[in-house]
Amino acid sequence: QSALTQPPSASGFPGQSVTISCTGSSSDVGAYNYVSWYQQHPGKAPKLMIYEVSKRPSGVPDRFSGSKSGNTASLTVSGLQAEDEGDYYCCSYAGSNNLGVFGTGTKVTVL
């Protein structure tokens, strides 16, 4: 099972929006609405930002939103802030024998 494909980097100025894509296949992203997104700061554990494609856990700002079309999921960060810098990973359920496939990761830089 290959990792989901994400762009290595994305950037934007404060206040702008950035969208990160997560491309899988009809066996994972395209088959299930179990896509989640995680933010990771250097030396820290990942933090859940979006689950089940577009749901936001309590405490996560509504600047973060998720969507999916076909085999590609997306995370959009609106109104970029300095604290949004970090690495972002998507994850998708891929069937009963491969529960979780992660993405390759995207480094977000606030210019």
Next chain:
Amino acid sequence: QITLKESGPTLVKPTQTLTLTCMFSGFSLSSSGVGVGWIRQPPGKALEWLAFIYWDDDKRYSPSLKSRLTITKDTSKNQVVLTMAYMDPVDTATYYCAHSLVGRFGELSVFDYWGQGTLVTVSS
């Protein structure tokens, strides 16, 4: 509140077996719809899912590592243990355990709470 913490050796030799323990609080691993997973991250690289144990003791493993992994739980001690055999330098990584919610048909929905991680180095 839900917390998890990983523990185990920081250094193992090649060919040895790694044993990691995840101690958790704030939930019961006997509650329906709950699971605990292990995920690792080599230095500077992406996350990789390793293993998962459901509340009913069902277990799942990454297909690429299945032959080397064993996951068990001790509900009374609030612990989940992962063993990985035949360690190699490429297994050097930070290992995380995470609380998970499961869908109606056993789908892994989300890793919503993570431990701080433990760095394991494989070297002779």
